[in-house]
Amino acid sequence: MNLENSINLFGEEQYWLKLIGFFLGILVLGITCFIDDSKGIPSWVKLIAQIIAAAIVVACGVRIENINLPFIDNKIWFHDWFSYILTIGWIIGVTNAINLIDGLDGLSSGITLISCISLIIIFTLNSSPLIAILLITALAGAIVGFLPFNFNPAKTFIGDVGSNFLGFSLSIISILGVAKTYTAIVLIAPIIVLAFPIFDTIFAIIRRMIKGKSIKAVFQADKGHLHHRLMKKGYTQKQAVLILYGLTATLGMFAIILLESGPWKAISFALLIVAIVAIGYKDIVNQKQIAEHTEQFLENEQNITHIREDKQ
Numbered sequence: 001m002n003l004e005n006s007i008n009l010f011g012e013e014q015y016w017l018k019l020i021g022f023f024l025g026i027l028v029l030g031i032t033c034f035i036d037d038s039k040g041i042p043s044w045v046k047l048i049a050q051i052i053a054a055a056i057v058v059a060c061g062v063r064i065e066n067i068n069l070p071f072i073d074n075k076i077w078f079h080d081w082f083s084y085i086l087t088i089g090w091i092i093g094v095t096n097a098i099n100l101i102d103g104l105d106g107l108s109s110g111i112t113l114i115s116c117i118s119l120i121i122i123f124t125l126n127s128s129p130l131i132a133i134l135l136i137t138a139l140a141g142a143i144v145g146f147l148p149f150n151f152n153p154a155k156t157f158i159g160d161v162g163s164n165f166l167g168f169s170l171s172i173i174s175i176l177g178v179a180k181t182y183t184a185i186v187l188i189a190p191i192i193v194l195a196f197p198i199f200d201t202i203f204a205i206i207r208r209m210i211k212g213k214s215i216k217a218v219f220q221a222d223k224g225h226l227h228h229r230l231m232k233k234g235y236t237q238k239q240a241v242l243i244l245y246g247l248t249a250t251l252g253m254f255a256i257i258l259l260e261s262g263p264w265k266a267i268s269f270a271l272l273i274v275a276i277v278a279i280g281y282k283d284i285v286n287q288k289q290i291a292e293h294t295e296q297f298l299e300n301e302q303n304i305t306h307i308r309e310d311k312q
Contacts, residue, residue, distance in 0.1 A: 021060025025053035097197035098167030106151035116140035118252030
């Protein structure tokens with residue numbers, strides 16, 4: 001982080017205006033989600049509130065305006081209308097991604113915390129604006145204080161207000177964090193960090209549209225998310241959450257290595273993790289099979305004992 005970034009905390013980049021838009025967007029979204037948690041409102045109403053909140057932020061200057069691809073000296077600037085659509089789409093997408101994975105105690109808050117830690121490291125390595133580092137650190141600190149009460153068994157539930165706030169904040173801070181250097185890798189890094197909730201949401205949309213055969217089906221909840229599938233495999237709620245924590249942390253490490261050391265070291269890290277998971281999964285399967293055979297053997301022995309006692 002250089003001195004210029006520190007001085008420009010509220011300077012020429014007009015971060016004060018962006019912060020006002022950020023807080024106004026949170027206010028709109030918070031009120032809507034509070035009503036939903038209290039009385040319940042249709043999903044499309046929440047979507048409209050998300051669009052309004054995102055539009056307020058974009059109107060206050062938070063935008064993805066350009067990208068600098070590798071081996072190309074000049075920046076590729078987006079047309080205004082495409083920049084608006086891209087930014088609003090990113091904000092709404094990440095907000096709903098965090099909201100939709102909020103199906104188990106501590107899942108959305110824990111994954112957001114791991115994402116925040118990864119982004120803090122990425123922003124620091126990238127010499128990102130100080131305001132982004134302060135905001136992401138504050139968000140991580142707030143979650144650290146909240147997570148012990150939200151982890152299984154939860155004493156405090158996050159609700160739609162909390163999950164939408166986390167996703168909304170992550171989406172905007174990630175834009176602010178790469179505002180100075182829109183290189184391809186720096187833009188990809190937040191996407192990698194948030195890959196699990198993003199792709200889980202994309203698959204949920206596709207799955208619901210195929211099953212429901214209409215766009216309306218997208219707003220209908222189902223039990224097809226990854227955390228639901230893990231529990232169907234026999235994992236407890238706590239085990240499923242910890243597995244997804246590990247997945248998010250791995251993706252965060254991959255993004256950091258990609259940014260700092262290049263694609264080859266990142267790929268090597270990914271292959272190492274895949275090998276470790278494959279070996280671990282094989283051992284778990286073998287242990288389950290041994291446990292099942294042992295249980296079956298003991299059950300057969302018990303049945304034989306009962307038969308002998310009956311004959312006597």
